[in-house]
Amino acid sequence: MSFASNMFNNAFFLTFVKKGFVVLNGIISLMLVARYFGPAMRGEYMFIVNVVIVGTTILNLGISLIYPHFRKQDKRAKNLFVSYSFLQFFLYLIISMLIMIITKNVVLSITAMLISVNVLNLQVTQINLVENLKQQSMIIIMSSLINTGLITLAFFLTSENLYLILIIFGLKSYVSMVFSLVSLWDKDFKFTIVPVKYKKMTALAFLPLLTSFLIAINYQADIIILKMMSVDFYHIGLYSTGVALAEYSWMIPDIFKEVMFHHNARKDDIKRMTFSIRLGFTAVVLVAIMVIVFGKPILGFLFGADFVAAYPIVVLMFLAVPFMVYTKIIGTLFSANGGWRFYFITLLISVLLNIGLNVALIPSFHIYGSAFASVVSYAFCGMTMLFWFKRKYKVPFRDVLFVKWEDIRKVAPFLFRKKESSVASLIIIGDGGHSKMVQNIVRESGTYRLTEVWDDKYRESVAREGIFYTSLDEKLQGLTQMDADVAFFVAIGDNDIRKKIARTLALAGKKFAVIVHPTAFIEATVEIGEGSLVMAGSIVQANTVLGKHVIVNSGATVEHDISVGNFVHFAPGSVVTGGCTVEDNVLIGAGSVVVPNISIGANAVVGAGSTLTHNIETNTLEYSRKKTE
Numbered sequence: 001m002s003f004a005s006n007m008f009n010n011a012f013f014l015t016f017v018k019k020g021f022v023v024l025n026g027i028i029s030l031m032l033v034a035r036y037f038g039p040a041m042r043g044e045y046m047f048i049v050n051v052v053i054v055g056t057t058i059l060n061l062g063i064s065l066i067y068p069h070f071r072k073q074d075k076r077a078k079n080l081f082v083s084y085s086f087l088q089f090f091l092y093l094i095i096s097m098l099i100m101i102i103t104k105n106v107v108l109s110i111t112a113m114l115i116s117v118n119v120l121n122l123q124v125t126q127i128n129l130v131e132n133l134k135q136q137s138m139i140i141i142m143s144s145l146i147n148t149g150l151i152t153l154a155f156f157l158t159s160e161n162l163y164l165i166l167i168i169f170g171l172k173s174y175v176s177m178v179f180s181l182v183s184l185w186d187k188d189f190k191f192t193i194v195p196v197k198y199k200k201m202t203a204l205a206f207l208p209l210l211t212s213f214l215i216a217i218n219y220q221a222d223i224i225i226l227k228m229m230s231v232d233f234y235h236i237g238l239y240s241t242g243v244a245l246a247e248y249s250w251m252i253p254d255i256f257k258e259v260m261f262h263h264n265a266r267k268d269d270i271k272r273m274t275f276s277i278r279l280g281f282t283a284v285v286l287v288a289i290m291v292i293v294f295g296k297p298i299l300g301f302l303f304g305a306d307f308v309a310a311y312p313i314v315v316l317m318f319l320a321v322p323f324m325v326y327t328k329i330i331g332t333l334f335s336a337n338g339g340w341r342f343y344f345i346t347l348l349i350s351v352l353l354n355i356g357l358n359v360a361l362i363p364s365f366h367i368y369g370s371a372f373a374s375v376v377s378y379a380f381c382g383m384t385m386l387f388w389f390k391r392k393y394k395v396p397f398r399d400v401l402f403v404k405w406e407d408i409r410k411v412a413p414f415l416f417r418k419k420e421s422s423v424a425s426l427i428i429i430g431d432g433g434h435s436k437m438v439q440n441i442v443r444e445s446g447t448y449r450l451t452e453v454w455d456d457k458y459r460e461s462v463a464r465e466g467i468f469y470t471s472l473d474e475k476l477q478g479l480t481q482m483d484a485d486v487a488f489f490v491a492i493g494d495n496d497i498r499k500k501i502a503r504t505l506a507l508a509g510k511k512f513a514v515i516v517h518p519t520a521f522i523e524a525t526v527e528i529g530e531g532s533l534v535m536a537g538s539i540v541q542a543n544t545v546l547g548k549h550v551i552v553n554s555g556a557t558v559e560h561d562i563s564v565g566n567f568v569h570f571a572p573g574s575v576v577t578g579g580c581t582v583e584d585n586v587l588i589g590a591g592s593v594v595v596p597n598i599s600i601g602a603n604a605v606v607g608a609g610s611t612l613t614h615n616i617e618t619n620t621l622e623y624s625r626k627k628t629e
């Protein structure tokens with residue numbers, strides 16, 4: 001596959017592109033809206049937007065933040081959360097209508113409606129971020145594009161219409177919300193109302209709600225305090241420019257934050273976490289160096305010559321940015337594991353530190369004092385999180401600083417390899433009747449992505465529905481050049497032929513898949529060797545050990561405590577009862593029954609429909625003849 005499609009299948013890259021679009025959309029909207037409205041109306045618009053953002057943070061009730069925690073315990077948590085979000089949305093909508101009817105205040109009613117839509121959008125977006133990360137990234141890219149397009153149209157075609165711009169603002173959330181819902185609404189979705197669980201959800205969401213509130217306060221506190229301590233608007237303008245630039249660079253840790261949010265909802269992935277931290281930290285430090293070196297021309301280009309005076313603030317703010325990597329990425333672990341108390345206390349201390357230092361330093365150092373307060377507060381938060389993480393997961397410092405050579409070695413082939421998805425590729429050998437059934441199982445279960453089928457009947461390669469059908473002989477010659485990540489499966493019913501090919505592949509160091517039909521029952525204590533197959537409706541009971549490349553065919557029963565060698569075939573409907581021993585290469589014929597505690601020697605064949613009541617030796621053929629009078 002091409003480099004471009006590899007990149008787009010990479011969650012980090014796609015999240016990076018998405019963030020790029022969001023930032024671009026934000027900048028373009030800000031520029032156009034500023035020029036579209038006069039100063040007074042722009043103030044009114046920005047005020048409403050801020051009320052909506054703060055209202056959304058509060059009225060989300062922390063629900064979107066605790067989703068990974070529930071998802072980790074229960075795969076179907078999606079049903080519960082989407083249903084909850086819906087009910088909450090309708091409740092907010094009814095309240096908005098009541099506000100409209102009672103107050104008849106248009107702006108207030110619009111604000112309330114926008115909050116209702118934004119809350120639902122925030123919740124379904126976060127759920128879909130966990131469920132379908134790539135789709136959600138595409139949805140956000142699309143809604144950002146639509147928003148930029150509509151604002152541009154409004155800018156050129158209309159003038160000073162506050163309601164129109166508010167509707168466009170609302171539409172962005174609405175479009176993203178509808179598409180996220182469509183993406184979540186698959187065949188497994190079921191509307192689920194469980195009041196007891198809803199109660200648990202809201203109770204658990206309380207600390208996350210306070211935490212997100214603190215984060216919001218921490219980002220806004222400085223400007224409010226600067227205003228309160230009567231610093232002039234010119235200097236506040238310079239300060240907020242520095243802060244705005246630093247905020248754009250948070251996009252980098254945010255990329256990793258979102259990808260980790262998705263992964264941590266499944267299991268704690270500390271390797272991926274430290275890898276994300278190293279990548280994020282290195283990128284942020286490089287950006288900070290760039291900004292410190294080229295800060296003045298960048299400020300001049302972006303905001304005009306007046307703003308070059310913001311340079312010292314920019315430098316100070318960028319000293320704080322690397323710490324955000326730790327706060328943001330490690331913070332996702334709390335979403336997934338629910339350790340909110342620690343996160344909350346850490347944030348509370350850093351907010352108090354920020355406010356205290358602001359009050360203490362602004363009188364003597366003005367905006368520089370405020371920037372210094374931010375650096376100290378962000379550094380405290382980031383370092384506390386880092387030390388907690390290091391202690392809990394016993395990670396050395398070198399794993400949480402700059403990228404290592406191994407990372408580069410790992411990432412380079414990942415970007416250029418042939419694989420298209422995170423599901424491993426599978427090559428099946430054999431394309432006869434047995435193989436057709438195996439191919440169906442692979443398609444149905446989705447655990448592997450079938451890429452090639454090798455069989456002698458193909459002289460030349462043919463491609464059908466994205467799968468290559470190729471000559472077996474030819475492929476066996478070039479085994480060593482193959483991608484090490486691909487799994488193999490020998491789908492040949494005949495024990496001897498299966499053995500011969502599996503040996504050749506094993507000698508070339510290939511890995512084999514285990515394939516299990518979703519309707520098979522395999523008791524939890526069963527061990528299954530590589531390359532084995534358990535087909536539809538079959539049963540394998542407790543403490544049984546299946547060797548390598550074993551076939552448990554449709555409806556066969558392999559009872560408890562059975563020791564099974566390699567390359568054994570239990571044909572359809574056969575029943576081998578408890579305590580038996582089945583050595584290598586044995587064929588138990590269709591519908592035959594083996595009574596308990598029997599030993600069957602290597603290479604033996606039990607004929608179809610037979611009942612075996614005694615041990616049989618190696619290389620023997622046994623079948624029950626019908627008694628004829």
Ligand SMILES: CC(=O)SCCNC(=O)CCNC(=O)[C@H](O)C(C)(C)COP(=O)(O)OP(=O)(O)OC[C@H]1O[C@@H](n2cnc3c(N)ncnc32)[C@H](O)[C@@H]1OP(=O)(O)O
Pocket residue numbers: 493553571572588589590605606607608609610621622623624625626
């Ligand atoms: C999805 C799938 O399809 S998986 C396929 C799984 N495959 C199976 O279950 C097949 C297992 N194979 C058998 O049962 C075979 O018949 C075998 C291996 C037992 C015997 O094969 P062969 O040695 O070729 O025997 P052959 O066909 O020559 O028959 C010899 C005699 O035994 C009889 N016989 C053969 N198999 C059986 C049997 N399973 N039960 C009773 N009698 C049998 C034949 O009727 C014949 O009798 P006759 O001499 O009176 O005419």
